Amino acid sequence: xxxxxxxxxxxxxxxxxxxxxxxxxxxxxxxxxxxxxxxxxxxxxxxxxxxxxxxxxxxxxxxxxxxxxxxxxxxxxxxxxxxxxxxxxxxxxxxxxxxxxxxxxxxxxxxxxxxxxxxxxxxxxxxxxxxxxxxxxxxxxxxxxxxxxxxxxxxxxxxxxxxxxxxxxxxxxxxxxxxxxxxxxxxxxxxxxxxxxxxxxxxxxxxxxxxxxxxxxxxxxxxxxxxxxxxxxxxxxxxxxxxxxxxxxxxxxxxxxxxxxxxxxxxxxxxxxxxxxxxxxxxxxxxxxxxxxxxxxxxxxxxxxxxxxxxxxxxxxxxxxxxxxxxxxxxxxxxxxxxxxxxxxxxxxxxxxxxxxxxxxxxxxxxxxxxxxxxxxxxxxxxxxxxxxxxxxxxxxxxxxxxxxxxxxxxxxxxxxxxxxxxxxxxxxxxxxxxxxxxxxxxxxxxxxxxxxxxxxxxxxxxxxxxxxxxxxxx
Amino acid sequence: xxxxxxxxxxxxxxxxxxxxxxxxxxxxxxxxxxxxxxxxxxxxxxxxxxxxxxxxxxxxxxxxxxxxxxxxxxxxxxxx
Numbered sequence: 422x423x424x425x426x427x428x429x430x431x432x433x434x435x436x437x438x439x440x441x442x443x444x445x446x447x448x449x450x451x452x453x454x455x456x457x458x459x460x461x462x463x464x465x466x467x468x469x470x471x472x473x474x475x476x477x478x479x480x481x482x483x484x485x486x487x488x489x490x491x492x493x494x495x496x497x498x499x500x501x502x503x504x505x506x507x508x509x510x511x512x513x514x515x516x517x518x519x520x521x522x523x524x525x526x527x528x529x530x531x532x533x534x535x536x537x538x539x540x541x542x543x544x545x546x547x548x549x550x551x552x553x554x555x556x557x558x559x560x561x562x563x564x565x566x567x568x569x570x571x572x573x574x575x576x577x578x579x580x581x582x583x584x585x586x587x588x589x590x591x592x593x594x595x596x597x598x599x600x601x602x603x604x605x606x607x608x609x610x611x612x613x614x615x616x617x618x619x620x621x622x623x624x625x626x627x628x629x630x631x632x633x634x635x636x637x638x639x640x641x642x643x644x645x646x647x648x649x650x651x652x653x654x655x656x657x658x659x660x661x662x663x664x665x666x667x668x669x670x671x672x673x674x675x676x677x678x679x680x681x682x683x684x685x686x687x688x689x690x691x692x693x694x695x696x697x698x699x700x701x702x703x704x705x706x707x708x709x710x711x712x713x714x715x716x717x718x719x720x721x722x723x724x725x726x727x728x729x730x731x732x733x734x735x736x737x738x739x740x741x742x743x744x745x746x747x748x749x750x751x752x753x754x755x756x757x758x759x760x761x762x763x764x765x766x767x768x769x770x771x772x773x774x775x776x777x778x779x780x781x782x783x784x785x786x787x788x789x790x791x792x793x794x795x796x797x798x799x800x801x802x803x804x805x806x807x808x809x810x811x812x813x814x815x816x817x818x819x820x821x822x823x824x825x826x827x828x829x830x831x832x833x834x835x836x837x838x839x840x841x842x843x844x845x846x847x848x849x850x851x852x853x854x855x856x857x858x859x860x861x862x863x864x865x866x867x868x869x870x871x872x873x874x875x876x877x878x879x880x881x882x883x884x885x886x887x888x889x890x891x892x893x894x895x896x
Numbered sequence: 897x898x899x900x901x902x903x904x905x906x907x908x909x910x911x912x913x914x915x916x917x918x919x920x921x922x923x924x925x926x927x928x929x930x931x932x933x934x935x936x937x938x939x940x941x942x943x944x945x946x947x948x949x950x951x952x953x954x955x956x957x958x959x960x961x962x963x964x965x966x967x968x969x970x971x972x973x974x975x976x
Contacts, residue, residue, distance in 0.1 A: 434942045515937065588927060589937035597918070601911060608907045611900075619900035626904050634911070646938055653948040655935035663931070670915035674908050725954035786950055799952060 431584055432517055440519040441510050442791040443893060444526050446874060448506030449784060451534050453867050455498025456777075458541075460860045462491035467856045471849040481545040489556035490544045496554065496631070497565055498537050500776055502530070504639040505572055507783040508595045510791070511646055512576060515592050516583035522575040524894035529568040536564040552620065554628035559610050566606035573599040590662040591642035597670060598638035605630050618685055622678065629677030632771055637669065637739075640779040641708060644736045647786055648715055651726045657714035661707050668704025672697050679750035682759065698750035701743060709740040727802045731782030734810055738774035742767065757832065762845060763824025766817045773859075774813045781809070781866065788873055797872040805865045812858030819851035 466488040469475055476482040513520045520526070540561030543549075549556040557565075576599045580592075588596075609627040614620040649656050656662055678686070678694035716723060716733060723729040745767060748754050758764060785802065789795055796802060823845050830841040897905075922928065939945040 434940070585937065586926075587930065587934060587937060588922075589934060591938075593918075593922075597915070600914065604907065604910065608903060611903065613903060614900040616898065616900070619898050619904075622904055623900060626908070630911075649935070649945075650938050650943070651948060651950045653944075653946050655939070655945060659934035660931055663928075663934075667915065667919060670918070671912055674911040721954070722948055722951065725952070726948075726950040727952060728950045796952070803953075 432519065434514070437513045437517070437519055438510075438791045440523070441513050444520055444523045444530075445506045445510045445787065445791055447527055447530055448502050448509070449788070450870065450874065451530060452499045452501075452503030452506065452780075453870050455494050455502065455537065456863055457867055459491050459495035459499055460856075460863050462487050462494065464853070464856050464860055466491055467849070467853045471846050471853065480547065486545050486547065486549065489549055489553075490541055492554065493544065493557050494537065494541060495777075496772070497557065500636055500772065500780065501565070501569075502533065503780045503784070504636060504776075505569070507643055507780060507787065508598065508639050509572065509575065510787050511591055511642055512579050512595055515585070515589050515646070516579050517585055518579050518582050520575060521578040521582070522571065525571050526575055527893060529571040533565055533568040536561045536568075552624050554631060555609055555624065559612075562606055562610050566603050566610070569599070569606070570603050573603060589645070590656075590659065590666055591645045593663070593666045594638035594642035594645070594669075597666075598635055598642075601630070601634040601638075601674075605634065621681060621684060622686060622690070625677035625680040626674075627677070629680065630674055632776075633669070633673040633676060636772070636776045637673075640735065640739065640776050641665070641669075643779050643783045644708075644712060644732055644739075647728055647732045647782060648712060648736070651729050651732075651786070652715065652719050652722055654715065654719070657711050661711045665704040665707040665711065668701070668707065672700045672704065676701065676746075676750070679755070682750075682752055682755045695750045695752070698747050702747050705740060705743040705747070709736075712736045712740075727796070727799075727806070728782045728786040730806050731778045731785065734806075735775050735777075735779035735782060738770055738778065742770040742775055745770070757828035758824055759828070760831065761824040761827040762820040762848070763828065766820035766824060769813065769820075770817050774817070778809065778813075781805070784866075784870070788870070792873055794873055794876075797869055801865050801869055805862045805869070808858045808862035808865070812855040812862065815855035815858070816852055819848040819855070823848040 465476065465482065466484055469477075469484045469487070473484075480486075509520045509526070540557040543558050543561070544556055548558060550558060555562065576596060580596060605627055609623055614623040645656060645662060675694050675697040678690050679698050682691055682695075684691075712733075716729075723733050749758060749764070749767065785796070827841050827845055830836040830844065831838070936945060943949065
């Protein structure tokens with residue numbers, strides 16, 4: 422027994438995984454559904470960029486509705502639901518206690534899914550809030566935040582009842598994420614941002630922090646757990662890992678205002694944001710060095726592990742996108758790439774190459790352990806990895822490459838504006854091709870997940886849903 | 897300054913203040929007293945350090961001679 426533990430009874434890993442099974446599976450499977458739906462919307466939106474007349478006669482399928490709905494479903498459906506499932510499983514493992522309030526979390530998950538469905542219909546019907554990352558109506562956002570608060574209560578209970586004394590760095594990240602996101606969601610839903618300028622400030626304060634203070638902590642927590650766990654070797658420097666966490670906690674939350682460079686906001690707002698963005702280089706480099714030094718010399722183990730293929734790709738993407746973000750925050754760089762496809766690609770490197778790939782990797786580790794089953798096909802996992810990895814690389818290279826030329830064209834008074842639009846068309850086609858690659862990968866992943874949970878001629882791992890929910894409330 | 901801008905500034909300060917409060921709690925709670933042991937927290941008797949997991953694309957689930965893990969102290973010493 423750990424001499425520093427807070428209680429005499431120690432749960433075994435298999436006990437914890439068994440208790441986590443239903444709630445984690447429910448959250449992740451819900452996330453997979455929204456991944457497929459969001460991917461379909463992404464393909465439609467991407468094709469419309471170079472085929473603007475396609476599906477143009479139906480109002481609910483116009484770009485202005487499909488594209489925001491893609492963003493909102495993958496952010497609040499796929500990444501948030503799956504991220505919550507991964508986070509709760511990690512906390513259960515690292516605090517050595519079962520996930521608390523499991524029945525309430527399942528009910529919250531059901532309500533969360535219903536809210537997403539209603540919010541999706543409202544966006545398609547033209548009732549978007551019109552704020553990037555916050556297009557869902559306020560009612561939908563408030564419901565989602567309340568569901569996260571229930572999970573936060575579970576996290577705090579697990580913390581209070583933990584069977585270990587010292588908290589691993591992943592736990593720090595996850596506790597912070599479950600405290601930060603409710604604050605972001607509630608503040609952004611307040612009816613006080615009534616002028617365009619203040620609303621723009623709130624927009625980028627929220628959107629940038631949703632990525633940096635909700636998805637990034639979950640992603641890094643997963644990396645700090647899975648890299649050492651799969652390799653069987655501890656993280657290179659635990660002290661550096663803590664420095665990375667406290668750096669994120671102190672520097673990140675002011676970053677978002679750099680999106681308003683050149684906008685009608687007080688200069689000091691933007692200047693502080695640029696400074697904070699550049700200071701983020703410190704925790705980012707710390708994390709990168711730590712991950713690299715842990716993995717170095719174990720390349721074969723990375724190749725042999727489906728989890729680490731995705732996790733290491735995601736961790737490298739985190740370093741790349743974060744350093745790129747710090748550079749983009751500089752006024753000289755920003756004046757070129759602002760309003761170009763460069764920024765769109767940057768956002769996708771963050772939310773896809775980092776967050777989504779990290780979630781894929783986490784699922785490949787977690788699902789076999791909570792279902793006690795092995796993946797249906799190793800070959801399909803490899804296909805999933807290569808399709809999504811190559812897809813997002815093509816996406817990033819195509820859009821960021823043309824984005825730079827587009828930006829220089831837009832600030833050159835001798836270049837007609839239409840030229841800066843038409844020059845991007847071949848690269849928008851490349852984006853659609855990359856989208857089809859990623860979509861194929863998602864279908865493979867969904868098929869593997871479905872085969873994992875429901876197998877013909879076998880007893881299901883999670884039988885009789887309502888009885889299972891009753892058991893969760895009773896436990 | 898408008899109410900909205902003030903709330904944004906206060907919320908940002910709350911996040912930073914919360915981070916500092918957590919840091920102080922961690923410090924006085926002894927979370928940094930045995931910092932070198934922190935890296936071992938993902939491992940336990942059932943899943944110990946030195947044993948690879950998730951190697952489904954290969955048969956090798958033990959560390960090779962080129963990359964030994966022979967206990968916490970030795971590893972830390974060799975990586976200084």
